[in-house]
Amino acid sequence: MDFNEDQIQRYSRHILLQDVGVEGQEKISNGKVLIIGAGGLGAPVALYLAAAGVGTIGIIDGDVVDLSNLQRQVIHFTPDVNKAKVLSAKEKINLINPDVEVITYYDLLTASNAFEIIKDYDFVVDGTDNFPVKFLINDACVMAGKPFSHGGILRFDGQTITVVPGTACYRCVFHAPPPANAVPTCSQAGVLGAIAGMLGTIQAAEVLKYLTGVGNLLTNRLLTFNAKTMDFRTIKVKHNSKCQVCGDHPTITELIDYEQATCELKTNN
Amino acid sequence: MSAILVNDKVQEIEAPISLIDLIKLNNVEQPEMVSIQVNGEFVARENFESTLINADDEVDFLYFMGGGSR
Ligand SMILES: [Zn+2]
Numbered sequence: 001m002d003f004n005e006d007q008i009q010r011y012s013r014h015i016l017l018q019d020v021g022v023e024g025q026e027k028i029s030n031g032k033v034l035i036i037g038a039g040g041l042g043a044p045v046a047l048y049l050a051a052a053g054v055g056t057i058g059i060i061d062g063d064v065v066d067l068s069n070l071q072r073q074v075i076h077f078t079p080d081v082n083k084a085k086v087l088s089a090k091e092k093i094n095l096i097n098p099d100v101e102v103i104t105y106y107d108l109l110t111a112s113n114a115f116e117i118i119k120d121y122d123f124v125v126d127g128t129d130n131f132p133v134k135f136l137i138n139d140a141c142v143m144a145g146k147p148f149s150h151g152g153i154l155r156f157d158g159q160t161i162t163v164v165p166g167t168a169c170y171r172c173v174f175h176a177p178p179p180a181n182a183v184p185t186c187s188q189a190g191v192l193g194a195i196a197g198m199l200g201t202i203q204a205a206e207v208l209k210y211l212t213g214v215g216n217l218l219t220n221r222l223l224t225f226n227a228k229t230m231d232f233r234t235i236k237v238k239h240n241s242k243c244q245v246c247g248d249h250p251t252i253t254e255l256i257d258y259e260q261a262t263c264e265l266k267t268n269n
Numbered sequence: 270m271s272a273i274l275v276n277d278k279v280q281e282i283e284a285p286i287s288l289i290d291l292i293k294l295n296n297v298e299q300p301e302m303v304s305i306q307v308n309g310e311f312v313a314r315e316n317f318e319s320t321l322i323n324a325d326d327e328v329d330f331l332y333f334m335g336g337g338s339r
Binding site for chain 2: 129130131134152153154157158159172173174175178179182222224233235236237238240242
């Protein structure tokens, strides 16, 4: 790929980095990344990947922008309320960086469309808000051999792990979705808006590291933080030989649409 | 009293203590929302009761975190 003068200027702060350089920027510009969920996590991921010049960004989300999203989903603006999130996100990405090709899927990820959608991408980012889809993304990516970044936020906490073929997967750590009635999600429990930015930008950095091959990915380590104390921890996790999807004797060999949580606000949380 | 590490923090316990009692001791709000490693190995939920924690053991409580999109 030959960069023109504007592109050299646009990406100069990457090119200046010894570990990245023109070569690394080329890898970024040739990268294809799928972002699942154009919400709290998907927003910062999409903004930073667009600014970085990732060549193709796919975004899948079946929701429209709601006024209550704007507290943290920084890719959506007030006039976007009621607009499809994927469309709103695409518009901002195009404004930030016309180099980026944006592919939108105004849809939910399901067991029947997951493989077909992820197959065209180099890396997948989980920016979703519920466990059924988180496990679906994990299983689809593990089975298809796609690297991905898991991210979750709740109240004042965030956690993320990067999974590449052979490293500990989300199911190695968390086994199976918790009972639906036990689960608080952001829409039920609340979240400090800036947490989404903190976690999402870590996920974006992992994508750029993966594309450029720079540094050590957050594999076999679960990063967690709590914003009340600003304590960050990385917990070593091991590939689990009993894992139902990536262990020695996998029992999950096709994708599952787990039932969605249908809970009300938990008063004591 | 014996010292163990829970999420990197020293905790004094009467060893041995079952994992289920350690969960109670740590006021884990929703035990069904936690995945547990003892000395770097995951413990299956059905073994929470039979697993005993001794001095110098390292225990990690890992919580499900579901938010992100909506
Ligand atoms: Zn696994």
